[in-house]
Amino acid sequence: DIRDKELAVYFNQLLDKGVLLTVILDSCHSGSIGRGNENFLNDPPKARYIEAADYDVKDAVEPRRPEERGALIMSAAQDFEFAKEHTDENRIAHGAFTSALLKALQQLTPDAAANDIYNSLTAIMKYYGKTQEPVLAGVDARKKGTLFALPKGAVKNRFMVASSRLEAKGVELQGGYAFGLAEGVRLAHDADTLQIIEMRGANKSLAKVVAGSKEKIVPGTLFEVVSWASSKAPALKVYMPKAVPGNQLQDFVKTYQSVKAAKPLSWVTDIAKANPDKIYYLENGVWNYNDKKEGKKELTGGLTAAAFQKSLGTANSAFVNMPPPTALYDQVVQSFKNYNNIEVVSNANEAQYTLIGALNDKNKLAYALVKSQVTLQDTTESLPARTDYIEFNNDASANDIAATLSESAFKIAKIRDWLMLSSPKGQNKFPFKLSFQGYSSGKLLATDRVKVGDTLSLFIEEDLSEGGWKSNYSKRYIYVFSIDSKGTMNLLFPSAASGNTENRFPVTDNNNVAEKRVQLADFIVSLPAGADNYFLLSSEQAINNLSIFDQEGVLTRGPKPEETGGHNPLEDVLYTGSKTRSQVIITPVTWGIHKHILRTFE
Structure with a gap:
């Protein structure tokens, strides 16, 4: 047996020499490989298949985590799980993780991103019936790059969802509500096209085959979303003033x-x-x-x-x-048709947003979507007041402006869906909520008002109003993210580099008694001022693509005094929906969502 911190020392020695390090491990309890700290958030360690040692190997050494220094670490299981075996179709025995990895590599191109490989092999493992959750740890650049950090050409970001297994009704997919999927969404791979017909939770859905052959679809095949469906929440309504030549x-x-x-x-x-x-x-x-x-x-x-x-x-x-020119009007309306959760209306009083034309500070004509009305029912007080203004130079620029505005409207619609999303009905089997306290004072926030520059500590705590934690409840993976008043989404827990390692809540003792309150993170309150929404999403199944909880805002932040860098998130995700319009979103019972609003002022 070898400890994580001992391996971390060797990995760091390689990184010190400039090695582009990729570590792939198919072994039990490998989820924390390379990490220096102990696992304090998960279940008590399970017995390994070795004789128990009667000495304590604990020491004070805390090496830096290799995955935070550029190493890409892919392992077979969480640090509290066993790695299972599997016999493939050729009756050859492998570790289930190894078998799934080989299948994923066979189906993907040499330029496939590590994220795509990981998503594909995870779906294949679920098809095998293995309950272990593989781990992918590394900085964002390594996850988006090739498996062994080899150069590749510019690759367009695409939203890919892996097939899991074939059923009588169609194909189960490893993607659900949290990925922005919904009934009516269409996905394609080569000649095969699928349409989602049933949502099965935050991370699962069922699709029927509308073109191609179901029998030829193998587990782990990555399908690209090619047509979005609208939300079960009412569509985002946009008013377009009549155009002029x-x-x-x-x-x-x-x-x-x-x-x-x-x-x-x-x-x-x-x-x-x-x-x-x-x-x-x-x-x-x-x-x-x-x-x-x-x-x-x-x-x-x-x-x-x-x-x-x-x-x-x-x-x-x-x-x-200023009204839009005909060329811009036509392009924007056409672009909005690609997003069925956006509806163009002819009555300005019905719209949440209006296309506005204005002369900017440079005396140039520019267009933006501006919030036109606020209703408590739609929770639009938390939506961005407007998008960025985009300069209109001539008819040739209409296409680019339309693409930018429609993407911004799509982001707003996704945010609106999150704001209107309700937890599953019935008994909540994850009775926890978010709480905040001052970092320096250690005191719980007495109001919902916070000041730019304040440092806060974020906690998850037992919600006794929901009955509290019961010993027969299942632990869940949790994801805490925020949406600010300009539409920027940021993941607060877990970190993107650590992935789902050490992400099982609540923290319990040997008798499955939960800790009442656990600190997750510290953060500094930053601009913009306005209503910031914090979400706690819990799921019995891990959500592996953590980049879905990041989104660039529709209104660019000004640089802070100390920095001028911007965000670089993926933009393909996180709205819910189908073409059926309803105020109520029917959700499964294996996940839940808790929301908390803080109002930021300068």
Whole structure:
């Protein structure tokens, strides 16, 4: 027997020499290979098949974790599990992990990312009936790179889901609600196309074969999502003002620019941050304006320089909403059709977001989606106030703008689905919730208001209002992530490098008595100000692709005083849905979600 920390020393010696290290281990209790700390979050260690030693080998040495220094470590099981054996179709005995890895490598290209290999072999192992959970540990770059860190060409990020097993009704997939999958989603691999017909939890679904041959589909085949279905929650509704010809729009812009230059008042560039005295907009071919005191009025004479200046009167501030040109309107509507959880509406009062055109600080025309109404039912107070403004230069730029805006709308729709998602009905068999306390004071937060720059400690604690923990309940994997007011999603626990190692809750003693409260992480409250949502997702089955809990925001953060770096998350995931519209999402009972809102201020 050899300890993890002893192996870590040898691994670190290789890394010190610049070796691109990949470690693959098919052995019992291998989930913490290379780690220096003890496993304090999982079940008490199970007996190994060796004689018990009567001496204590514990020491104070804590080597740095190799996976945090660039090593990629792939192992057969969690550090509390046994690695099972398996006999393949040729009656050759392997470790189940080794057999699944070989199958995955046979089915994937040499340029396959380590993440894809891992997802494929995990699905194959589930098909084999093995309950062990393999572990992939390493920094994000290694997980996205090839298995042995060999160079590869630029590879487009694709959302891939592995097949698990064949059933009478179709193909079981290793992906569920937490991956953004839903009834109606279509996936393809070569000539085979699947459509999801049943959701089976956070990490499983069933698909029927709509093209190709079911019998030829083997476990571990990676299918790419090719068509998204809409959410069971109501679609995100976007209002698109009627378009105008490009030359007419240019005339409007020139008039606006000339009046701006001549009239010294506060010209609003971001309507989401201001409440101007007058707002000008084109409606059914007629220019109107809303006066803060007198209400809606028609701009007599249209948007001419003379009529515009006269209507301003004594206003101290004004905003002009420019309509979209025909080329942009057509491209945006077409792009939205690729996302069935987004609906274009003709009535502005029905929409959560509106396409807004404005002159930015550089006096250039730019477009954004801006939140147009707030309702408690939709929980939109936690949605981004707007997306980034994208400059419109000419008709040739319409396609790129449409692609950016539709992707932003898709992200908002996914966030909205999370905000509206309810835990499974019936008895909650994971009675735990999130709690926060000041890092320095050690005191529980007395309010939901926190200040930018505060350091908080994050805990999971037993929820006695839900009946508390029972000894016959099953432990779960937990995932804690946040969504801020600009739509950025960040994973707080577990770390992406550690994966699901040491992720089984609650922490219990030998009698399965749970610890009442366990600290998960410390973090600094950062911009933006607004409502930040924190989610605790629990699942009896591990979610292996932790990158699904990261998403770039739809509104770019400004750099913090100490940094100018940005996020680099995958963007393909985390909305729920099907084409059936319902306020209630029916969910299985093997997972649950708890939400907590903190309101950040500067």
